[in-house]
Amino acid sequence: MSTATDRRVPDDQVVPGETSTPPGGRSGREALSEMSNPHRARAVKDVVAKVVMWAAFFLAMVPLVWILGTVVAKGFHMLTTATWWTGNQRNINSDDFGGGARHAIEGTLQMVGFTALIAVPIGILTAVYLVEYGRGRLAKAISFTVDILSGVPSIVAALFIYAVWVTAFGFSRSGFAAALALVLLMIPVIVRSTEEMLKLVPNELREAAYALGVPKWATVVKIVLRTAFSGIVTGVLLGIARVMGETAPLLILAPYTKNFQRDLFNGNFPTLPMMINQDRGDFALATAAERMWGAALTLILLVLLLNVIGRVIAHFGAVKK
Amino acid sequence: MSTVTGASAADQTPGPDGRRPLQADQASTGRVGDRLFGGAATVSGVLVIVLVSLIAIFLIVQAVPALMDNSANFFTSRVWAPGGDQPAFGILEFLWTTVTASTIAMALSVPVGVAVALFLTQYAPSWMRRPAAGLVDLLAAVPSIVYGLWGLIAFAPVFKPVQSFIQDKLGWFPLFAPTGISGGTICFIGVVLAIMVLPIVTALSREVFDQTPTAHKEGALALGATQWEMIRTAVLPFGRPGVISASMLALGRALGETIAVTFLVSALADGNPWSWSLFNGGETFASKIANNASEFSNPNKTGAYIAAGLVLFVLTFVVNSIARVVIERRKAFTE
Numbered sequence: 254m255s256t257a258t259d260r261r262v263p264d265d266q267v268v269p270g271e272t273s274t275p276p277g278g279r280s281g282r283e284a285l286s287e288m289s290n291p292h293r294a295r296a297v298k299d300v301v302a303k304v305v306m307w308a309a310f311f312l313a314m315v316p317l318v319w320i321l322g323t324v325v326a327k328g329f330h331m332l333t334t335a336t337w338w339t340g341n342q343r344n345i346n347s348d349d350f351g352g353g354a355r356h357a358i359e360g361t362l363q364m365v366g367f368t369a370l371i372a373v374p375i376g377i378l379t380a381v382y383l384v385e386y387g388r389g390r391l392a393k394a395i396s397f398t399v400d401i402l403s404g405v406p407s408i409v410a411a412l413f414i415y416a417v418w419v420t421a422f423g424f425s426r427s428g429f430a431a432a433l434a435l436v437l438l439m440i441p442v443i444v445r446s447t448e449e450m451l452k453l454v455p456n457e458l459r460e461a462a463y464a465l466g467v468p469k470w471a472t473v474v475k476i477v478l479r480t481a482f483s484g485i486v487t488g489v490l491l492g493i494a495r496v497m498g499e500t501a502p503l504l505i506l507a508p509y510t511k512n513f514q515r516d517l518f519n520g521n522f523p524t525l526p527m528m529i530n531q532d533r534g535d536f537a538l539a540t541a542a543e544r545m546w547g548a549a550l551t552l553i554l555l556v557l558l559l560n561v562i563g564r565v566i567a568h569f570g571a572v573k574k
Numbered sequence: 575m576s577t578v579t580g581a582s583a584a585d586q587t588p589g590p591d592g593r594r595p596l597q598a599d600q601a602s603t604g605r606v607g608d609r610l611f612g613g614a615a616t617v618s619g620v621l622v623i624v625l626v627s628l629i630a631i632f633l634i635v636q637a638v639p640a641l642m643d644n645s646a647n648f649f650t651s652r653v654w655a656p657g658g659d660q661p662a663f664g665i666l667e668f669l670w671t672t673v674t675a676s677t678i679a680m681a682l683s684v685p686v687g688v689a690v691a692l693f694l695t696q697y698a699p700s701w702m703r704r705p706a707a708g709l710v711d712l713l714a715a716v717p718s719i720v721y722g723l724w725g726l727i728a729f730a731p732v733f734k735p736v737q738s739f740i741q742d743k744l745g746w747f748p749l750f751a752p753t754g755i756s757g758g759t760i761c762f763i764g765v766v767l768a769i770m771v772l773p774i775v776t777a778l779s780r781e782v783f784d785q786t787p788t789a790h791k792e793g794a795l796a797l798g799a800t801q802w803e804m805i806r807t808a809v810l811p812f813g814r815p816g817v818i819s820a821s822m823l824a825l826g827r828a829l830g831e832t833i834a835v836t837f838l839v840s841a842l843a844d845g846n847p848w849s850w851s852l853f854n855g856g857e858t859f860a861s862k863i864a865n866n867a868s869e870f871s872n873p874n875k876t877g878a879y880i881a882a883g884l885v886l887f888v889l890t891f892v893v894n895s896i897a898r899v900v901i902e903r904r905k906a907f908t909e
Contacts, residue, residue: 295800302802306697309689310706313776316769317713320724378618386615395619397898398626404823404894405629405887406830408860412883416632420876437629440622470611498717501832501860505867526719526833533837536727549720560715 324550331547342511342528347535352544354551356513360523361555364428364507365493367517368435373489375436376443377478383444384451385473403441410437411502418506426506428514428522434502439492446488450481483570490563494556500526525552633884640877648881652848654862656878657869663878665885667842671760671856672886675835676828678764678852679771684821686768687775694776695783696805707780714773722837725766730838733762741853751851758838761852766838767831771824778823782816783809815904822897826890832860841865859886 331337331351340353379399383392414434418424454477462472478485503509503524509531510521528548532541643661646653651664694707734756744750753759786809794804840855857865863879870876 299800299802306693310693378615382615382619398623404826408832409887413629416636470607500719
């Protein structure tokens with residue numbers, strides 16, 4: 254009622270204090286003036302923005318090309334020697350040429366494998382809790398702490414394990430202690446990626462299972478996890494790749510050895526990042542620098558291999574909508 | 575814990591993802607398999623909470639005795655002599671280096687990262703978007719020790735002339751004052767950190783820019799906006815919370831980055847004069863701890879390093895919490 258009468262007011266009488274120019278009247282003159290100078294300024298800004306964006310992208314590509322180029326150029330010839338893949342660094346000093354990296358490659362793979370063995374079940378189950386079971390406060394608290402854990406610097410994780418494992422329990426440093434620190438860094442990666450994958454599983458699948466009388470746990474294990482399987486595997490591989498290059502925990506918890514060493518629980522442990530770190534003080538020596546580049550290239554290749562495998566699995570096994 | 579079996583009335587409330595609840599699961603309450611599996615999932619989740627709490631507790635418990643014995647002010651002293659009968663240590667230098675280097679990293683990586691994200695979502699031809707994004711992600715896959723190695727051997731010699739050029743021309747300004755240190759200055763570390771966190775800023779920003787409603791973009795264009803005006807009025811405001819939280823996550827990463835910084839820093843001699851210069855040396859929290867890992871001999875010494883680590887933990891905790899809050903608020907806004 255009242256709205257109808259209100260609306261009539263402007264038609265009947267001009268409201269005092271307001272100019273009588275209709276809203277559309279002004280634009281003609283303004284558009285005219287915009288055609289000349291301001292319009293050019295806008296067009297120039299547009300072009301400048303475009304150039305800046307392209308330039309930013311190429312600027313970002315500079316370090317990538319530079320880093321990968323240097324690592325390949327300086328490290329590749331180390332990888333072509335046979336001893337690199339078969340030998341270790343025993344009795345090889347920083348001014349000696351070459352030596353092998355097999356001890357470090359094996360050590361790194363063994364350590365991340367062990368890390369994954371602990372972190373993957375915890376990570377996947379936590380993600381299952383968050384997506385399939387969790388609600389209310391506990392789920393919020395868990396989700397928040399996963400975020401916090403993913404932000405914990407690797408050096409802090411290492412200090413924590415040191416405080417528990419070495420200071421409180423009195424054990425000595427070992428590959429196992431470093432693996433524990435890596436577990437802390439890996440869990441949030443696994444949780445987040447698995448969570449994303451579980452959320453992609455259509456609810457209809459769960460409902461269909463329930464309708465057939467399948468218990469919830471079996472639905473989760475046999476329907477949900479199986480549907481999301483390839484995505485979860487991808488997440489796990491990316492998580493492994495992420496911790497593979499971590500050096501800080503190794504520095505604090507797993508002193509390097511130049512020998513073959515397969516025992517995670519006693520003594521020093523060889524890993525690729527620590528092999529690079531070993532020659533850090535002598536980087537001015539060509540022999541040491543070569544070895545560092547070689548180890549760096551080997552490490553990058555391992556990380557990229559995991560990334561590529563992960564992406565291929567993701568590509569071929571994606572959840573169909 | 576009744577929520578585990580899906581039986582309690584509280585189940586009606588939607589979960590964190592808002593995509594709840596499967597009422598049918600109430601039918602399966604009480605089966606052994608359900609209890610075991612649901613229990614295992616809950617235990618894992620709770621374990622994560624316990625772990626994070628333990629990190630804080632252990633760091634605090636082991637830092638406190640060392641802090642009690644500390645004869646210097648922990649926050650304002652620049653001395654670091656945690657051993658001996660009269661331990662004295664303060665974190666001022668590490669705090670300054672860590673925060674300054676991270677600030678430089680942010681100042682460089684946020685604008686470039688956002689520009690790259692805009693390029694990838696708005697400007698790049700469509701055939702180029704996926705491979706280009708993959709290349710930026712590749713930057714994130716490079717292990718940080720490789721950044722350290724590259725910075726040390728390949729980048730430092732190139733950066734040195736730039737550094738001395740700035741010192742020559744702008745040296746009168748305290749921030750750019752020459753210090754005689756040419757290697758791993760705070761500024762250099764900031765630049766390397768900027769490169770390392772760039773993919774984080776880009777990846778998250780790209781995600782939110784991609785979600786800009788097409789209606790907003792088309793609306794802006796229909797009103798006569800140029801492409802840049804459309805981005806400024808539609809894409810950037812929509813993506814702002816995402817960009818802020820991305821920057822916060824990147825900042826958290828920069829604050830805690832260890833091995834690359836450890837490769838690059840130039841430690842300062844004891845008793846060196848204080849300088850505001852960005853071309854000074856100095857250790858960050860992480861590099862100081864990493865460089866002295868072999869020194870963890872007596873509990874007091876270790877306690878001092880753990881106290882430094884605790885400060886770093888608190889710093890990153892605060893930064894990551896801010897990121898989280900910003901994301902949460904955005905979620906509430908868009909849903």
